Amino acid sequence: MATMMALETDACDALLNSNSLVERCMGNLDLVQRLLSRFADSGRQDCEHLEAALRAGDLRTLASVAHRLKGNSATIGAERMARLASRIERESKSAGAANLDSVLNSLVAEIRAVQVEVSQRCHESLDAFQNLGANGGGE
Amino acid sequence: MNILLVDDDPTNLAVLENSVRCFGFEPTTVENGRDALRLIRTGSFQMVISDIEMPGMSGIELCREIRGRATNGYVYIILLTSYCDTESVIKGLDAGADDYMSKPFHPAELQMRLRAGKRLLSLEGRDLVIFTMAKLADHRDNETGAHLERMRLYTQLLASELSNWPQYRNTVDGQYVRLIYMTSPLHDIGKVGIPDRILLKPGPLTPEEFEIMKTHTIIGAETLESAAQHYPEADFLRMAYEIALTHHERWDGSGYPNGLAGEQIPLCGRITALADVYDALTSRRVYKPAFSHEKARRIILDGAGSHFDPAIVQAFLNVEREFIQIQHRAATDCVEQSLFQVPSFRSSLNLPMTV
Numbered sequence: 001m002a003t004m005m006a007l008e009t010d011a012c013d014a015l016l017n018s019n020s021l022v023e024r025c026m027g028n029l030d031l032v033q034r035l036l037s038r039f040a041d042s043g044r045q046d047c048e049h050l051e052a053a054l055r056a057g058d059l060r061t062l063a064s065v066a067h068r069l070k071g072n073s074a075t076i077g078a079e080r081m082a083r084l085a086s087r088i089e090r091e092s093k094s095a096g097a098a099n100l101d102s103v104l105n106s107l108v109a110e111i112r113a114v115q116v117e118v119s120q121r122c123h124e125s126l127d128a129f130q131n132l133g134a135n136g137g138g139e
Numbered sequence: 140m141n142i143l144l145v146d147d148d149p150t151n152l153a154v155l156e157n158s159v160r161c162f163g164f165e166p167t168t169v170e171n172g173r174d175a176l177r178l179i180r181t182g183s184f185q186m187v188i189s190d191i192e193m194p195g196m197s198g199i200e201l202c203r204e205i206r207g208r209a210t211n212g213y214v215y216i217i218l219l220t221s222y223c224d225t226e227s228v229i230k231g232l233d234a235g236a237d238d239y240m241s242k243p244f245h246p247a248e249l250q251m252r253l254r255a256g257k258r259l260l261s262l263e264g265r266d267l268v269i270f271t272m273a274k275l276a277d278h279r280d281n282e283t284g285a286h287l288e289r290m291r292l293y294t295q296l297l298a299s300e301l302s303n304w305p306q307y308r309n310t311v312d313g314q315y316v317r318l319i320y321m322t323s324p325l326h327d328i329g330k331v332g333i334p335d336r337i338l339l340k341p342g343p344l345t346p347e348e349f350e351i352m353k354t355h356t357i358i359g360a361e362t363l364e365s366a367a368q369h370y371p372e373a374d375f376l377r378m379a380y381e382i383a384l385t386h387h388e389r390w391d392g393s394g395y396p397n398g399l400a401g402e403q404i405p406l407c408g409r410i411t412a413l414a415d416v417y418d419a420l421t422s423r424r425v426y427k428p429a430f431s432h433e434k435a436r437r438i439i440l441d442g443a444g445s446h447f448d449p450a451i452v453q454a455f456l457n458v459e460r461e462f463i464q465i466q467h468r469a470a471t472d473c474v475e476q477s478l479f480q481v482p483s484f485r486s487s488l489n490l491p492m493t494v
Contacts, residue, residue, distance in 0.1 A: 023245070024243060024246065026157060026158055026161045026246050031153060031154070031157050034153065035150055035154070038150060067192060067221070068148060071150075071221070071242055071243075072148065075151055075154055075242070076150070
């Protein structure tokens with residue numbers, strides 16, 4: 001439960017916690033690599049979906065995309081992103097969605113940052129990634 | 140063991156698949172509830188892990204569908220939830236899920252939840268095997284009727300009544316009630332060792348034949364005792380042994396095989412004795428018609444303090460109405476309702492706090 005609670009606090013707030021990702025994949029680095037590539041590939045489209053939904057005032061779509069992003073980012077260890085996506089999901093489900101704009105901007109910026117980080121790591125060798133994971137992950 | 144994984148999110152599905160494979164399961168993955176249901180209907184899956192929030196059929200609807208249809212044995216369902224979605228957890232458990240896990244899950248947590256599921260499924264298997272053995276033994280002299288189905292309901296009812304009495308509070312608890320329900324059908328298992336010419340004889344037995352007939356208690360007890368020695372931790376074997384040995388003993392010491400009296404006779408034997416006699420009286424036999432409840436009740440009351448433990452007779456009177464219901468209920472109903480009874484885990488769950 002510690003991981004989940006951490007998503008809502010600032011205490012554990014990594015751009016990409018590779019430690020937890022490697023652990024979740026039970027050391028299967030092949031799987032780690034696949035998940036990260038998939039994530040990097042879909043990032044741009046996700047940002048477009050979010051922005052289009054907000055422009056159209058389509059809060060349902062916004063909540064649903066944010067929900068999916070929350071799950072994905074939490075799984076790969078993008079903790080800050082998971083926290084932001086969770087806020088978007090929650091606020092777009094509640095009636096007074098006032099400051100969605102600024103949170104959404106933060107989320108889009110975060111997605112891009114994670115994407116850059118992920119692409120860099122995907123270019124590194126698996127060994128290097130493993131070392132990163134073993135050394136405590138984080139940013 | 141096969142396990143079905145249901146999630147519309149490929150990332151989550153891949154992580155799940157990897158973990159359960161590491162834990163020695165054979166995973167099959169599908170991305171929606173409809174496909175899941177189709178596969179479950181093939182009878183190949185006893186365990187399902189499903190996401191809740193999916194387009195089309197949600198995980199909760201999937202649970203409801205699985206529970207609403209007769210499946211080939213019990214299907215154990217674990218739901219995956221978002222970390223702050225208490226409401227969905229409650230809906231899911233109410234729809235029939237056995238357990239839940241928050242996403243993203245830790246592999247060690249998944250492993251423990253799978254272990255709990257396997258334990259429950261193996262218990263169901265054990266209960267079925269015990270009952271099948273009992274039916275097999277019963278089949279030789281009792282081809283029709285649902286004697287064993289009624290027997291276990293009667294013993295369960297009596298034990299459950301006694302569990303409310305202060306003097307039995309320390310001996311008869313929920314576990315005891317469950318055990319007697321499970322093991323009382325084995326009371327006559329020793330009859331497999333009685334020759335056909337005696338067991339199936341249409342007329343009355345000679346004194347010599349009756350002596351042989353009495354040995355079914357010892358044959359059954361010896362069989363169960365040797366099993367109990369191999370598995371000392373299996374308390375159901377211990378109770379099954381006591382029931383097989385003592386269900387023909389009488390409160391006044393005039394029973395067999397050992398002429399035990401009063402509380403020398405284990406409680407489970409005293410309970411089964413009354414249940415067995417009541418069922419024999421109210422069932423048709425080649426040598427007698429089925430007696431009415433009233434007639435059977437009179438005979439049992441007459442036997443209080445001689446044949447039966449007076450306390451068990453009192454318990455019988457307290458739950459008389461339920462006895463009549465069981466006696467009248469169609470045997471097939473009894474089987475359907477009781478064969479797949481599985482304890483619920485719900486009460487022991489700690490729901491996550493909403494944040």
